[in-house]
Amino acid sequence: MASQSAPAPNQTGEAQGTAQVTGVVLDAQGNPVPAASVTLDAPGILGDRTATPASDGTFSFTAVPAGKFRLIVTAPDHANFASPEFFVRPGETIQAPKIALNIATTSSTTVFASPEQVAQAQIQEQEKQRVFGVFQNFYTSYIWKAEPMTAKQKYKLAFRTMGDPTTFVILAGVAGAEQYNNTYPGYGPGIEGYGKRYGAALADSVSSRIIGSAILPSVLHQDPRYFYQGSGSIPSRTWHAISSTLITRGDNGKSQFNYSRVLGNMAAGAIANTYHPESSRGAGLTFQTVGVTLATTAIGNLAREFILRHLEPSVPNFATGK
Template sequence: MFETAYRKTFTAIHFSLSSVVAVSVALSLCTPGRGQSTSSPHLVQTNLYRTEGLAELPEAPAPQGELAIGSSSSFGEGEAESAGAPARTPRFAPKPLAPLYDKYIEPSQRAQPLTGLTRKLLFGADQIISPYFFVAVVGSASYEQAANGSPNYGTNGGAYGQRLGAAAIRDASQSIFTDGLMPAVFHQDPRYYVRGKSHNAFFRGTYAVSRVFITRTDGGANAPNYSLFAGHAATAILQNAYYPDVNHGAEETAKGFAGSFAGAALSNTVREFFPDLLHLVHLE
């Protein structure tokens, strides 16, 4: 008899609480200007610190204040514990922050804000001391030496050393212009957001190439990549100061300008698929 009374009492309390919650929710939804806000502790509001312009972008990092839906609930906790039910787990967890001066942001990372002249100049300078910089310098100089292309120093050992020096100056000035100074002038984000294996290869390839022409602003919106255009133009003009005389002039400058875009597209594509290449050779 005591057990029957206990069950009836518990059922009545449960029904009363459910009714109160339902009525509170209905009233909050019907109140003008309040939207979904409520004083009930059982409704968790997400996107507390929504950053304007980031939500619509596929590469935008999740806002740091975003809460996991269903991560906690005060109603029914006693019932779950008494029944031995496992504790609820969040549907998602905040992604770790990427290092501030990393040029490539992985899908598992959130990007830190990169705004202001000082930060962007430091970002551009940091690219000069990265391993990617030295790989790019050696790679471009080796290709130019093998093809006997611009800059036309010749094909002997001394010419290769000259090409290494020219490639280092060219890539360093390009990093300062396209990753530092011009992004500060145009208020754009010079980083590349890797799409990763959750997308198919065609999408990833076209995305990598498109980032040469389209980039993000500091506010998170898509925009023409003015920083890259202006940075590559400045780099190509500056080449006339240290390239051989045969590589001076408008035509050679235009070739250098076009070649830098091809190099940027190739760099994005290699970085996009680099983890896949490591997996193929069983290094990841």
């Protein structure tokens, strides 16, 4: 357990607050750094707090008052690190991105993490999220105030998702269900029919993911992720999950209509008309498919909000949403 000094008073004279700041200090190879020291610095407030990371590199500051802070990390033979300033509000749990200390050169260097670097660290945590430790859940952010993704990061996450082995397993199940229910009868029965259904399901998934999670979010500056709320009443969380189907977060942090998802589904449906059986084509069927897809997304968001968080062993305890 990381040790820390006595809480510092805030500007109003309160000795303690209800917030918490946690993080992990590693070296460039991902190993804990012996003798590291973490300072929770509050500019203009006397009495900085320090902590010594635990053996796995984790540290925690509890009873943090509301205010503006930054983290300063020092360690023998390593370059100093100073985070950008961040705000702490009562009751919040702030998770700092992983801090990687570089070996010091002949002169001491203070490193500031850019927003893009912070976003990349958060995405790397997302890519560890697997339901039952198996099925990927890369598009859920358990950090409510996550940094916006760059266009490059949106594309990389889309391709990372499409190339994950579980994606192909899920699509195989979808094709099997379609075969059993004789969906798209124009594809026919048997192995040949199953192969056509699997190919169509793969094409549907690729076009929907690339357009709806990479191309349009990059062009329209929207975030393709679902942001886990995790707190509040059940009706509040339910409304958040359902409304997130049509409302998303812009890269500017403001709520926006989810043009990326809606237009992405419509575009993917239009493209599907070029390879689906002739009996399963047409504008009416395209809009019907879009409606079914949006309804399925809403159900998936409810699962993200109420179920999946408890089935993903890789999600750290500090990732509590809003």
